[in-house]
Amino acid sequence: MKFYVCIKMVPDVTAPLQIKEGELIMDADRVVLNAYDASAVEEALVLTEKHGGEVEVVCIGPAKASETIRKALAMGADKGTHIQTTGDEGYDSTSYATILSAFFKDKEYDVLSLGKQSQDTDSGLTGSMVAEKLDLPYATNAVGLEVEDSKLIVKRQGDTGQEMIELPTPCAVTCSNDMNDPRIPNLKGIMASKRKPIDSIDISSLGLSDEELSPATKTLSYAPKPARKAGQKFEGEADEIARKVAQLLDTEANVI
């Protein structure tokens, strides 16, 4: 099977951040491969190792995003495409979905795999947008994938339980990080990745108009979360502090 995995470079949410006059300031070097996309890459690798096939990755982003592509290649993906941006366009999920669908329009594949959401924005929109634009059957929030003949079998995490969904190919799927533990590239993988091809293309080559690309949503500003009031911490004899807190929940917090 031929997999295309859409991977995104995202800021490391565990890195220190700062809000200055409504703007978010982060260390531009602290970026990672979106964890959900890493799971999507891993799953595609496992399935192609088992059933044969090929894994290509696609990433829209600024120059530095080539490192993210390199990471996926080091994990084992065969080839990468880097769709170049400046990083300052203010693209939202809709813009990315537009770009991705334009890219995939004339490509051959069995499965388009995406992350279920971006770790930094938690939007979770791009996957089903791309599927709709390309008129593909799809499933979101996959926690397991299997290949049966030419079908993709998706175990999907729903609100209250899990569903087994059978998708004819070509199809699209969005992956949860609960699906697997992505491999950490070994040294051979890192070295091999350097010789793997990365196609670098300009957005303009996709024939999209400015209007099609212009995001319908805009982030106006960032703000710190309203602080919670400082809590109380109880240390000491287990029996005593346990009872004490139980009483406070009743008398002080009024939640019992």
Place this chain on the structure above:
Amino acid sequence: MSSILTYIAIADGKVKRSSLEVLSHSKKLADAAGFTTEAVIIDPNASNYVEDVQKYGASKIYLVEDALFSEHRNSPLLSALAKIVETVDPKVTAFASTEGTKDILGALAANQKAAVVADVSSFELIDGGIKATRPVMAAKILANVEAKGNKVLVSVRSGSYDLNESPATAEVISVDAGVSEGDLKAKLREIISSTSDTIDLNEAESIVAAGRGVKDDEGKALISELAGVLNAGIGASRALTESGMYDPSLQIGQTGKVVSPQLYIAVGISGAIQHVAGMANSKVIVAINKDPDAPIFEVADYGIVGDLYKVLPPFIEELKKIKT
């Protein structure tokens, strides 16, 4: 006249409270703007829920009643919603953010060429669209965003708004989904596990959540007993859903569910930002952890430093006393 349309989700034969929260808020916004408040119910027994939905102020209710919707499937749901949004042409279509919503929101936006904002914690109408606030960076900070367009879709985190009854008599309009089983490309093979017998975490007043510190059946039994006493839902950290100790649908956090109960008791959970992202909006947070430096204490209102196996028995006993 312009309108705000709210999608009403049904689960286990009940209207999801989070949908009514969104409807309550939509009603307020619509009234202030001179819009109508409308709702859509898509379910095999959609008409059963008209009464509940009227109570929260919908003056027009669209029903798509079809056996196709006995289980969640994205493609018929998408078709039905697309058809409704197309014909009703609301300014804003609002959803409660559930896995079901997440499954179709992007596709619906693409289908309707609508501007969309997912998972907001609040939103207001502005000229030509909405302004919303949504937690980002693993819920460490808030982003103020704006979505503009002829059509705008928004999904709202559960617990963001209070329920507010304002009874109306709604005009009820039945709509044909216009899809049949044969049109569907994806096939739902089976539903594997279901936690419908336990309390829905999005609606629970109290939640007891277990983390890796809960090591065995004895610990699990303590969690169940505590939840029982408080009539609380049981949640878990990723460490325990991953290990199979708890059902994956009980995972709370960035990948799992976002909850905001009155009381959240984190037992043996370290408080990784991805977990906290899912529970930091709880009203009162209690943390039980043997490590005094565990980050969970930074968000806890009441922190108990101690071994959960020693803390829980007297804690449960004391709560039982208070309850009776």
Place this chain on the structure above:
Amino acid sequence: MDEKFDCIVIGGGVAGLSAALTLARNNMKFLLIERGEFAGSKNVSGGVLWGSDLNKLVPNYWEEEDGGWERFINHRRLTFMDEQSTFSLDFKSKHFNEAPYSGVVVLRSKFDNWLSAKVQEAIDASDFAMDSFIATNIKVDEVLMENDKAVGIRTGEEEFHADSVIIAEGVNNLLTRQVGLQDKYVPADHMLTGIKEVIRFDQKVLEDRFQLNGLSGMSNEFVGWATDGVEGGGFLYTNRDTISLGLVLSIKDMREKKRSPHDLLNHFKTHPTIADAIRGGEIVEYSAHVVSSGDSRAMPKELYKDGILIAGEAANLLMNAGKAIQGMDYAMRSGILAAETIVKAKEQNDYSSAVLREYRAVLNDSYVMKDINNFQDAVHLLHTETMQSKVPNLICDFGRQFFTIKNEPTPKSEKMLLGAIKRHSSLWELIQLGFKARKSL
């Protein structure tokens, strides 16, 4: 792809990156391996990079819009501290305002990452653009030896071969020990713990508070009460919009006095002078790291072996004689020298110790070993009880009297000094100390 490398560099700290950059510039085929997520991710320390080697490595580095460094030092301060007072030697000079600077403050995660990008650029420009690598998130488990000569490295199940290995693994030098250049067990009294907080301010507030102008910066070392009787000292360096505040502490002494680095840092921060300096700041990072005491007795037996060179703090190259910590500049110079030695070895196609011993010779000739040897006494002196608490107390006591203006007759300063000496030490002790100090500095 399985062919041999000219060299494998272990560790992407200052020493390893400097070596790698030198190798790349000399058209060598090499592999740099760093176990952190990216170069710098594990190197939480940071401080002042002294000297001008950086300019040799990256000429005119200061011209870059956003280079890897934070501020240049034109203001130095050594502060003696007692419970309530501080008495500082303060030196600020316009001499230091001109590039190349004689010291720049760096935050390691940023600096190392920046330097690593320079290495990548140099690789891309070399003949081995496709054959030299920087590999991160990989830990070297073993240096592979054949007949007591290094032939490559092992990581997990994978083995890679090379004519030579530069070990630049930092202070916790397990591989240096594995290849037999250092005893397996290094006594704890040669090791210190450094802990540091990065505290953020509005940039304007920071610049006003520390009288910074443009990108000028200040370095401040502290002795005395800072460490509450535990052997060690404190430091404060100004970054762009943060300060690095921390302590370097004797592990052994802490253990004996049952103190923890965290608790001592909190102690330090309660001093009125420090409290004033950090008011309104937000702690954005906390880190702790072992650092060598700079005692040359802890150096590996040798810094070379067939196919192996040891550079940077792995070789215990560090100086901490009170006026500053010098570890990064030593790491940089030794990394460069090690790489240059490998380049020569390649020319002669001989990587045996017969050629590699040249490294030791040039290092001995450089300021690195000269300073380390010349200032050993100062290092030992600094770590005496007298220097650690009596002298700072005495100086502050004197300072307090000297600067106090009461409306009554002021004693002569000599008398004040003698009084202070009597209270905190004996004259004899100080004479001894002065004698030692004159010899050692």
